[in-house]
Amino acid sequence: MSSDRLSGLPASARIASTFRILMQVRVLVAALALLVIPQNERTDASVYIVTGIGFWSWFAVVGWKHIVPWLIKAPLLVAVDILISYAVLEFAFSGGFGPFFLFTVMTSVLVGLLYHWPGALLICSLQIMLYYVAILDSESSFRTFIGMPAFYLVGGFVGTAFRKVFDDHAALDLARRNAEIAAAAAEERARLAREMHDSLAKTLRGIAMSATALPTWVINSPERAKEEATQIAMAAEIASREARDLISELREEALQRPLAEALPALVGAWAESAGVVVTVTAESGVDLPLPDRHEVVAILKEALENVKRHADALSVDVSLSAGAGNVVLTIRDDGKGLAVNAEVMSELAAAGHYGVIGMHERAARLGAALTVTSEPGQGTVISLIISTSGGTPELREAVETI
Template sequence: MTSPSSADRIHSATQVERLAAVAALCRAVLLGRAVVTVTASAAGLLIVDRPDRLLMVIGLVVLSTAVEVAVLSRHPHCVRFVGPALAIDALLLGAVLALQAGGAAFFLFAAGGAALAGVLLGTRAWPLWAVDALLGFIAAARILRADDVPSEVSAFVVAFPMATVVTGIVAAWVTQATVRHVDMLVDIIGMAQRSAAASERARLARELHDSVAKTLRGVSFAALALPASLRSGPELAEQLANVVAAGADAAAGEARDLIEGLRLDDADQDFPDCLDRICREWSAVTGTPVRLTAEDVDPTATVRYELSRILREALHNVERHAEAGRVTVDLAHAGAVLRLTVEDDGKGFEVPADLAELRATGHYGLLGIAERARTIGGTATVRSSPGRGVTVEVGVPRPAPVPAHRPA
């Protein structure tokens, strides 16, 4: 059984988002129709002779809207069943027409029905709009047959059926624009996901090449020389066997380190929370308290990963060399730079002018921190002196803001 491709997943996500957008528009239309219809009916209670019919209209609209909105909220996919939905709405329109033919409640409810049809069918709903307009003209004619209707009111009543058609057209246009916008957003998200996946694959390839691959290459050279050394000299063969064994152990350790590094950064977790988790886990193991101060920042996936590894390496350096009583970690913006600072109160050391000289003293972790900072375009600074602890500071340029698009 094959897994769905990226294109299939994006297409599926697009369909889901479209349904959600259409369902949201339907809820908005239903709620808007209910508000204006109930408001008009409530105002009519003060002037009509038989308020009982208006009360029935209010009850019908409130109850039906509550049910429809609840169903759409729990089951947005119901918008796929266009025929049954519009049939139910037509029955409700007929009930309102029977209770108050020619009243404002009917015209407003009909306009809402035309808008709902426009959301569900687009411009294909024109036959329904024509039927709504015809019913509106029939209801308007019933009103105009009365002798005491002022001319201003007559013009207003005649305009209502056409307003129903206009409402349906506007709803169809808004729905089409919304669906296009949803499609564009899904495409943008899909492109971002593909770009992030490519960047992650490139980073993993670099990590494997710089660590495990190099070690295994050395092991393979030693293993190739081993058969010949068995014939020429047992002592050399023993040395090569030791090299193979040590290299295999080193490769396994590097692989474990790489896997642990991948687990450091949880992409679904806020970056300050991720750093807090790293600090708490390290503190629980070593017993050394860590105080973290972090601004609410959201760097790119690559920067998140490298800064997480840098923090862990800095804490491991404290554990191995510092003999510190406390550690302070700070993540903050300093102008156009995102700065991570790790400071301890340990024994410190004399920092050479060139960090490459640290190889002689066994401080490989600081060199690794500097290398990781360079891979993300940043810099690493180490400040220390004997008895005054160590401060490791990494600065990474903040990405330039994307300019807002302005139509020409």
């Protein structure tokens, strides 16, 4: 088992943190045991052995990413650690019950944490057996014969209790994530339904109305019928594009990234397809909740599509910034521009061009302010200001009920 496999274990982060803490405690206990070795029993061998045990524990603290998978895969390594520890207890401390005994109890907690109760019970039984071997030549009492070995079972219980708490938390986290995914999927379905209602459905209604009137124009005014047929073909092309956009959004991985990261990729892809020079300035760390991010990206795409189809621009500047409780998106082109007034908007809507209207509706759902500044021959500037403090919820609610 590799360290990557470890990351897939239940509550692996909590287990790893607890493992490191327990090994740090073992290091401290080993150091304390070394200090309290009686002078008449202190030998070079006992000092080296206890120091080595302490360094092994510290090595486990530092290299836990590699050691924990080994221990999980090969419990025999824990048995080796236990045998060495009891050799120290027997020969360096003469079966003593001082601080080094606590060192061995830490091992019980560790095995409970790593192996659950069945594995912990097996290894604690081995510890109890070795403990009795270590005190074989010592005086027996209730404390030494019953009380002290019970600490191994208590330690194992503590370790398994930690593991159960961690696993329960992991199960709750998984349930919460699944609920969040389900909620996000429901929100995405609702968003796509709004997209279809606001863009594709309107375009198709326009096509249907024009097609219904077409036979009358064929009889009464063939020239007008020709114009209407051209408009229907253009509207059908727009409907096809909108349908493709909706399908592509289902596969759009860029939208899963923060807005400041997704923006350059989206604009760069558009610039390559449109053959227009684009400058992108995105302030690092700027982002919005996923539903709002979808709306902002849709407005950006619509603005760029308008540039491609109508502006004859040579360059476009796109900027994203944040400040004063707002996120600001600006799209500026050097194209031919247009007169922005109610009459022009009505003419565009009548011709099946709902782009600017759709951008205003999306901005209203965001509780944002969208301004379009343009003059013939002077290019166009589209500015979207989104309040990060929640915008105007009443406006959002009103728009969503339409």
